[in-house]
Amino acid sequence: MSFALSHPLLLLLLPLALLPWFGAGRPRRVYPALALLPEDPLSRWLSAAERLLASIAITALLVALSGPYRPEVEIERVGHGAQMMVLMDRSRSMDQPFYGKHTATAPLPYLGQQLETKGQVARRLLSEFAARRAQDMFGMVIFSTKPIQVLPLTQKPEIIQAAISAAGIGRGLAETDVGGGLIRALQFFADRPYTGSRILLLISDGAATLGLATRARIQQLAQQHRVALYWLYMRTRNSPGIFDSPHRAEDPEGLYPQWSLHQFFRSLETPYRAYTAEDPQALEQAIRDVSSLQNLPLHYLETIPRRDLHRGWYAAAALMLLPLTALRWVESRQ
Amino acid sequence: MARPSRQSTAALWLLLGALLLTSAAGLGARLVLERDYYRYLVVFDVTQSMNVRDPLPGLARRTRLDRAKLAAQELLTRLPCGSAMGVGIFTQHRSLLLFTPVEVCGHYDEIRTMLADIDWSMAWRARSEIAKGLHSAIAITGNLQPPARLVFFTDGHEAPPVHVDFPPRFTGESGKVQGLIVGVGGQLPLPIPKLDETGDQVGVWGRDEVMQVDVYSLGRAGDVPGETMVGVETGDLARRLASGTEHLSSLHEEYLGQLAAGLGLDYQRLEAPGVVAEVLTTGRYAFRRAAVHDVHGWLGAVALTFIVLIYLIYSAGGRKARRRWDAA
Structure with a gap:
């Protein structure tokens, strides 16, 4: 544990601590015949004690004033977090209400019912996810027609939440280009040290059929940068999910892009x-999957903030001044 | 017994004072004072006219967007800790919020990286309806909690142009959101670079590739192909189409000034990057809040002075007493 001073030059004033030892240190009484006074060991002892108390008080005050502190230290920690790039759909369709899965028993939505939009549900889930996985690094790319990089990979929860909530202000943009977004988000991992498992989290409600070139590029980039892909799918009302296989055999790609x-x-x-x-x-x-599957250690620096230590020195000075004041008060009453 | 001397009374009070001050410092006494801080949402026009490199005296030939980014970086370094900055972009007819304002000192690296990453390729459409973009930026800023001020970097080049009689209508409350429109660009109309997917320049926009007049002047399409509906004066349309300069771009300062006045914002031209930062760190845009100040330094210094004074008093008092004695 280290110790440092903000204003070490103030310690040049330390000779002030010798001040009590010069001079009488108390009012002189005019007395005609000092020789007649008897020797008083108690007075001598008290006087020395007073000087000592004052000396220590001055020293402690000077140390406190010079700003002692324990400096900030960075400790390298090894966690089991991931580098997660979030790719969030900001197309207009994300502003539509989220109905959830259509089942025979689910109540039908009625007119005027307040439903969360798909975007709201996505942001709520993501925000919760980020809050629960504080050891992960998050970055964000939003996409509609063009991918837009919002957040570099960071571990600071406040700015992660700021990026998530920003996606909730203002309407969505016009179209969806999943392919471009995926490529941009994957490219983001290029030239970055592989310090932890990499995940691309796609949050989207729809899909487009990707061209062959786009598919090949996505496949190549995912392999090259060793990125796992997670897809949080926001189902559109009455649309078949991604797990249901198509009912109609002809043109499944066009009919069921997701x-x-x-x-x-x-x-x-x-x-x-x-x-x-x-x-x-x-x-x-x-959350379980990220914790269990992505178990490569992630190196990160944790900063232990600087701590000021002046209060203890002031307290020490006060502890010296208290008996000193009491003694002086008793003396002045005699 | 003699009455306590004046010096000894004074010394006792000083000692008591030093004791109280030191105890207060030891217990961590703090002073709560009002302090200025800033919260800005910085919105960048990322439309293609922002790729023009204006030859401005004393400035390297950077693109307008690069100069706007430099100014924002400068602002970021100058904002006092506790201030916040958020970022948005504008293109087509609206602004898009990238992240809500976050504290600048704790997120300095992140905001810096974000600002550096902003470029023209984020634009999702090749349109630049600045008045509407400003309106939506004001709406976004008004939605922010806690409140923030708007800083909008643009060259004021509307594409397609706006009809004088039919400007986009602002539905919000003028002056409710405070802020600054920063005009970027030079006075000399210059061609707008045309860039390909990778950002390489492949030419410039030509006269016949951009809309030279507003959509109203072109008239509404009628039933019969080639005919337009009446209702809007389009008498000199042919001349205006032929003499249009919308493919060249300069800083439309007068227009931005009018917009700013109508919306209750201020206008400032971007010259040196520091100028904007300076305007934006004046009290005009500041928020105030109570900030805790640690005043231990003052308490300790006064306490120390008191103690030193006591010993000086005694030595002075001692000399006086001796003089009195000698005189007697």
Whole structure:
């Protein structure tokens, strides 16, 4: 444990601590015949004690004034977090209400019912996820027509939440280009040290059929940068999910783009997982998966902030001044 | 017994004072004072006219967007700790919030990286309806909790142009959101670079590739192809189309000044990057809040002075007493 001073030059005043030892240190009484006074050991002892108390008090005050502190230290810790790039859909369709899975027993939505939009549900889940996985590094890219990088990989919770909540202000943009977004987010890992497992978390409600070139590029980038892909799927009302296989055999890619995207992701050689937002267990499952699967150690620096230590020195000075004041008060009453 | 001397009374009071001050410092006494801080949402125009490199005296030939980014970086370094900055971009007809304002000292690196990463390729459409973009930026700023001020970097080049009689209407309350429009660019109209996917320049926008007049002047399409509906004066349309200069871009300072006045914002031209930072760190845009000041230094210094004074008093008092004795 180290110790440092903010204003060490103030210690040049330390000779002031000798001040009590010069001079009488008390009012002189005019007395005609000092020789007649008897020797008083108690007075001598008290006088020495007073000088000592004053000396220590001055020293402690000077040390306190010079600003003692324990400097900030950075400790390298090894955690089991991941580097997670969030790719969030900001297309207009994310502003539509989120109905969840359509089942025979689910109550029908009625006119005027206040439903959360898909974007709100996504942000709520993501925000909770980020809060629960504080050891992970998060970055964010939003996409509609063009991918827009919002946040570099960081571990600071405040700015992560700021980026998540920003996605909730203002309407969504026009279109969706999942392919461009995926490529941009994957490229983000290029030229960065592999300090922890990498995950690309896609949050989106729809899909587009990707061209062959785009597919090849995504596959290549995911392998090259060793990125696992997680997809949090926001189901559109009455749309078949990503897990349901198409009912109609002809043109499944055109009719069920989300299913086709899911199949493409599954064909990747890098790890892939899909979650559906309507499943209340999805968030827990995702958190469990990140904790258990991505178990490579992540090196990060934790900063232990600087701590000021002046208060203790002031307290010491006060403890010296208290008996000193009491003694002087008694003397002045005699 | 003799009455206590004046010096000894004074010394006792000084000692008592020193004791109280030191105890207060030891217990961690703090003073709560009002302090200025700032919260800004900085919005960048990322449309293509911002890629123009204006030859401005004393400034390297950077693009308008680069100069706006430099000014924002400068602002970031000058904001006192406790202030906050958020970032948004503008293109097409609206502003898009990237992240809400966060504290500048704790997130200095992150905000810096973010600012550096902003570029023209984030634009999702090749349109630049600045008045509407400003309106939406004001709406976004008004939505922020806690409140913030708006800083909007733009060259004021509307594309397509706006009809004088039909400017976009602002539905908000003028002056409710405070802020600054920063005009970026030079007075000389210059061609707008045309860039390809990777950002390489492949030419400039030509006269016939951009809309030279506003959509109203072009008229509404009628039933018969080639005919337009009446209602808007389009008498000199042919001349205006032929003499249009919308493919060249300069800083539309007068227009931005009008917009600012109408919206209750201020206008400032971007010259040196430091100028904008200086304007934005004046009390005009400041928020005030109670800030805790640790005053232990003052308490300790006064206490120390008191103790030193006591010994000086005694030595002075001692000399006086001796003089009195000698005189007697």
